Amino acid sequence: MKNDSIALKYSPQDIEDKWYQHWLDQNYFHSEPDNREPYCVVIPPPNVTGVLHMGHMLNNTIQDVLVRRARMQGKNACWVPGTDHASIATEAKVVAKLKEEGIDKKDLSREEFLKHAWLWKEKHGGIILEQLKKLGASCDWKRTKFTMDEDLYESVIDVFIDLYNKGLIYRGVRMVNWDPSALTAVSDEEVIHKEIQSKLYYLNYPIVGEKNQFVTIATTRPETILGDTAVCCHPDDERFLHLKGKSVIIPLVNREVPIIFDEYVDREFGTGCLKITPAHDINDYHIGIKHKLPSIDIFNDNGTINEKVGLYVGKDRFDVRKEIVKDLEKSGNLAKIEDYTNKVGFSERTNAVIEPKLSLQWFLNMQDIAKPALDVVMNDTIQFHPAKFKNTYRHWMENVKDWCISRQLWWGQRIPAYYGANGEVVVAKNKEEAFEKLRITNYDLRFEDVRQDEDVLDTWFSSWLWPISVFDGIRNPNNNKDLAYYYPTNDLVTAPEILFFWVARMIIAGLEYEKKIPFKNVYLTGIVRDKIGRKMSKSLGNSPDPLDLIQTYGADGVRVGMLLTSPAGNDLPFDEVLCEQGRNFCNKIWNAMRLVNGWEISKTIEQPEYARVSVDWFHAKMNEQIAIIEDHFEKYRLSDALMTTYKLMWDSFCSWYLEMIKPVYLQPIDAITHQQTVEIFEKLLQLLHPFMPFITEEIWHIFGDKQEDIIISNMPKSQGFDKTIIDKFETAQHVITEVRTVRKEKNIPQKEPLTLFVKKNNEPSEILFDSVVQKICNLEKLDYVSEKLENAASFIVKSTEFFIPLNDKIDKDAEKTKLLTELKQAENLLRSTQAKLSNERFVSSAPEQVIALERKKQSDAQQKIEVITQQIKQLS
């Protein structure tokens, strides 16, 4: 047999690496500009030292499906891969690793630290890209980029200088979100607010000059009383009006601070009296400015108490909270403690509690440059899939705040700002240039006294240029073949979580630097969750290792599993059974191949009638379904496109078509049918290839020697179809199902041949697919009669009666029960249509078509009732 050398079960491990290497060897993934239509996707660059997680799997599977499909549609497909330096995350990892080795970052110079960081990057960088290859990602690896590559680095610096020269970048003291663990400011978007159970402490502040009088304030952060510079009440609050002009003593600290009045205070909350700590709360900060209050910063950068107040010096903020409550209790200033739920900001990268802190940072003014970026999304120049994210996007863009772009880190693009001896600042490409600029105002300046800003730029300040900088479009905007050809890119596939971090800012940068949108479509994936709805994360340990999954189910199986239940924008409730389903599907296809491949072919026998009509039917069916698949792709409904293809393969092709044309055991198949079947099979493989690249390439080559690989073959297009064939076959399918049911109910094995009689109607009742019905149902005879048959099992399909003579095998009671059920259904239907049709207002106002349909329903029901009633009569 031909199948002797072919495994009984599909075994992905044997073929995946082989084909991936072959594709690489053939250079299929590499793209250079030519005269074909381009199709370009830039990867959302994963963290350079990260490892593949389920989110990446989903995201990159989707990209690969789009890219492979585009490639097969004859477009010049280019998927640009790369990684992100991820400044906070990577620096944190390097710091932690050094700490393990007993090295403190503080003891290293910037250069020494960066040397360690690069070593770390060389060691771990790109692991994730290797993992993507296992998934089958068809990235153009020759174009792999890293956000800290020299050219991309320089692009970032150029952009900073340009925006500074345009007056959009400024430096200022602001209240920023301070991450005391990473020791850097972070942007608003990097702060995650979480609800936590905490306490509300009521503290008594003695009033100066009033014995035993005090005001009570409520606070969740008693340790910050060290930095209090006022107590504030609402100006209309009668309870406190008598305190105007008075001051209070801060407990323990013994500092006298004024009582001020401001409408900001919510009279209903707490005691209606608020302590003001301008250095450590954003609202207090604003009140402080308004009332010209001093600001006392009580924290060191790492969240410990500094020496300014002389209490709790060097102790951590959370330890101090516990301690100060005890001390306040001792001193008699603690009135009470209540349970309280409030929201606290956490750092996205380090999960440390964010400390609002005043500091000198660099900002990008977002007001004006954001506007055009809002427009292109609202008017669908850039389309979001699903579109519901337009709302979210608009909301953010309309309320956009200035972007804090400096980070107190070393790993990243160092801010090209330079300071002279007196602190004067210039922005320049390098120290030499800065020196020249600074000398204009200070002739005596020595070169070695020029100092570069210590901070680096926010990671997103480099990734927002990604679709441009991967083509070197910032440094070389003109006569840039790649940029002119690939930009704007086509589709961006990413998670809604980084809509603002990244997507919005790429649009802004694209419009600012290319005057063109960076991509035409944004496909937003959902979040991969576990069975009980939790987000998959390392800390929860609920995320399977993607490579283990690939090992178990095969890359194709996992890809199918990921895609089966993930419409755009919907979370993906991941369950391994999905991968199992994907694997089973692979096996199904594999076995279909074994069947077709195993047949003996005869060139002498003619193509039987049943095979001829089966081929006609499948061609129609396939073209119908391809049109649907095309439509799904156009709407970015990848799950639906996959499911349609899945059913076409499994149901239409395997369960129906192959059974229809299958030659009887040990008989050869005629050459024409075999040829046509292989051609059909190959088209199905092509349709499946974007979803399941490996198995399709393998089977493609098992079916004879091919010069061309499936990966670069032409995707079949819908070529129109005859709907009447499809409809007629559907009727035949009903007949077949009914016969099978009769067999099952009467316990008649498939091997035992039956006879089927069709009662002739007024209408032509012959069913084009008689030969197929006869074969599939194992009928020794299929005939037309004009009279009913007795002692026969019967059923009705589309008001045509069918009879299977069974002699003694009829169970009259059972038959009757069945008929009565059907009768009831028909009567219900009749009743509902009659109710409608006898309603004059329905008849007068409903459209004609609807009425005609209702009439047809009525007559069909009547006819059916008549038929059933007669059958019942005959039984009794």
Add this chain to the structure above:
RNA sequence: GAGACGUUAGCUCAGUUGGUUUAGAGCGCUUGCUUGACAGGCAAGAGGUCAUCGGUUCGAUUCCGGUACGUCUCACCA
């Protein structure tokens, strides 16, 4: 606190420009099958007052409004 979106079978989701004979799919479930490709399979089934209450209409799962629950975004009261 403000806004957006959602609620259809046990689960995950389609769908209805308001009428398409009895609202669909996949998985799961039930019942038969050692059916000569496949038990990772085949066949036949069961499962839904389309969240809830009102309104518009001849007719509402579909349109409008209220309620409940859920998800997300933004803001935040110490």
